[in-house]
Amino acid sequence: MxxxxxxxxxxxxxxxxxxxxxxxxxxxxxxxxxxxxxxxxxxxxxxxxxxxxxxxxxxxxxxxxxxxxxxxxxxxxxxxxxxxxxxxxxxxxxxxxxxxxxxxxxxxxxxxxxxxxxxxxxxxxxxxxxxxxxxxxxxxxxxxxxxxxxxxxxxxxxxxxxxxxxxxxxxxxxxxxxxxxxxxxxxxxxEQNFTRVPRDERETFRHMGRTLADGIALARRRPVVRSFLLVSLFVGLSSEAFDRLWTVRVLEDFDFPDFLGTDNPVVWFTAFSVIGTCIALGASLVVNKVSPASVNALHPRGMLALLAALQVLGVAGLAVLGNLWLALAAMWLRDAAVALSMPVQAAWLNRNVDSRVRATTLSMNSQANAIGQVAGGPPLGGLANRTSVSTALVTSAVVLAPIVAIYARLKPPAEPK
The missing domain is CATH 1.20.1250.20 (MFS general substrate transporter like domains)
Known part of the structure; x- marks a missing residue:
């Protein structure tokens, strides 16, 4: 049975x-x-x-x-x-x-x-x-x-x-x-309508290797692809340390206020999560309402550069600010900027990258981000052990900073002649 x-x-x-x-x-x-x-x-x-x-x-x-x-x-x-x-x-x-x-x-x-x-x-x-x-x-x-x-x-x-x-x-x-x-x-x-995927359409390690090789060749030919590849790599190099160490920074360096008779971290981290989710959702709704032209622009490099700068400031602010709520505000600013930038970046790619190379571009970006996280996480974790979590987070912000310039210089692909 x-x-x-x-x-x-x-x-x-x-x-x-x-x-x-x-x-x-x-x-x-x-x-x-x-x-x-x-x-x-x-x-x-x-x-x-x-x-x-x-x-x-x-x-x-x-x-x-x-x-x-x-x-x-x-x-x-x-x-x-x-x-x-x-x-x-x-x-x-x-x-x-x-x-x-x-x-x-x-x-x-x-x-x-x-x-x-x-x-x-x-x-x-x-x-x-x-x-x-x-x-x-x-x-x-x-x-x-x-x-x-x-x-x-x-x-x-x-x-x-x-x-x-x-x-x-x-x-x-x-x-x-x-x-x-x-x-x-x-x-x-x-499951009534499943059919096996044809052999030539399956994802395999050989296919992944071809995708990477094709992607590298494509990045050499097309500056837009190269720019997004670099963005994904820098984000990966920086993000693993932030994702894992923001909790340590808050626990080690701040005292929680006594609210309703408790300063239990469980209560406060639950509250932090709810507040952060609401801020990110609210920011998305407000920006889409107030400035839909920026969100849906054909080449939103200015908006992407601004959101990238806010991410860098958010990571640095969490690292250096000495007040709990200011540090958390910096983190929530970073999270809201990430939430806003992801759909804008995805839309930019889908509108401006030729359909013949779209799948390769998206797959390559994902691989670059993963490689960046694996390569960047341990060194920044080791730095936190040797110095402090704040130092590692500041370094993470520095590693992330080049994406601001990359977005600012990002140009639409040249029209085919």
Whole structure:
């Protein structure tokens, strides 16, 4: 019976409703873990700044290396099976991370759940497209994003409430939740329209090597591609340290105010997460309302340069400002600038890069960012260990700074003659 369940649901549900359920529950369980996981690593596990960064570096390297092997399962055997395996492994990794508070266990957990993430990456969207047709997915994806945002806020508040019991509780609940989700999908997730991807269309390591070689050749010929490749590399070199060390900076260098009788970091980091999400969402809504021309400009290099400068200032501000709320404001400024710049940059690429090289360009940018994170994280983590977290964050801002000039000099591609 178990073997048959791997390939066919016992009680197949509607594909669209199943997708909404996957989106809602996965975002809920994800945020249960992510809201306080860095606080858990820094306090309960007691990781040093270098170890904090190494955890992220291991995760990034695992997802980079396993993206293609796990994609073969989705392309050759079953999108449904790939998603179920992915959530099962993610749950196991989060459980291990929450139950065993040691550096070695946390590292192993990143390997397990990182592999699981690659099983789900792209497989959900491909499964839904197979089941309901490509002409119907846009509206479903849009509604799914709304479900994602709503459950993210609920998950953040739930993580804070559970964390007051014990900071490990939301992490363990996240892992258990993902595993229950996997079992539920085993019973109800339909798959009726799957067809194997033709051999010449599959992602393989040989294909990835060709993509990289083609991308390098393309970057030599086209300054726009070269510029975006450099941006992705510098962002990767800088971001791993910021993503892992901002929590350490806040915990080590500031005292939390006593609010409603508590200065518990669980309460405050939950509040920080909610405030940051609301600021990023509000900034996006305001900019789209007040200046839609800038957001939708054909060549928005000025706006991208400004947003890049705000990111650099935000990282530097977090590093050097001595007041908790000013430092957090700098971090939220950086996060809002990132949230605003991502869709603008994506739209710029899609409008101005020829369709024949678009896939190569996007894939190459992703690879450059991953390489940058793996290469840049450990040195900055080591610097934090030898000097201070603030010094490492200032260095991270310096590493990121060249993207301002790159964006400012970015020119539209020359019109073909």
């Amino acid at each position: 178990l073997t048959s369940l791997l390939w066919r649901a016992r009680w197949p549900a509607d594909a669209t409703r199943t997708y909404y359920a996957i989106t809602g529950f996965s975002s809920l369980f994800w945020v249960l873990n992510s809201t306080l996981s860095l606080v858990y690593m820094a306090t309960t596990v007691g990781l040093s700044p270098l170890q904090m960064v190494l955890v992220g570096t291991v995760l990034e390297a695992v997802t980079f290396l396993f993206e293609i092997p796990t994609g073969i399962v989705s392309d050759l055997y079953s999108r449904r099976l790939s998603v179920i395996i992915g959530y099962l492994l993610m749950g196991a990794g989060f459980l291990l991370q929450g139950l065993v508070p040691t550096f070695e266990a946390v590292l192993l957990a990143q390997v397990i759940w990182g592999i699981g993430f690659t099983f789900t990456s792209g497989a959900e969207e491909a499964w839904l497209t197979d089941e309901i047709g490509q002409d119907n997915v846009a509206q479903v994806f849009t509604r799914g994003q709304q479900v994602y945002l709503g459950t993210t806020l609920v998950g953040t508040l739930a993580a804070g409430a559970l964390g007051l019991i014990d900071i490990r509780v939301p992490l363990v609940a996240s892992g258990a939740g993902f595993m229950v989700l996997a079992v539920g999908l085993l019973l109800v997730m339909p």
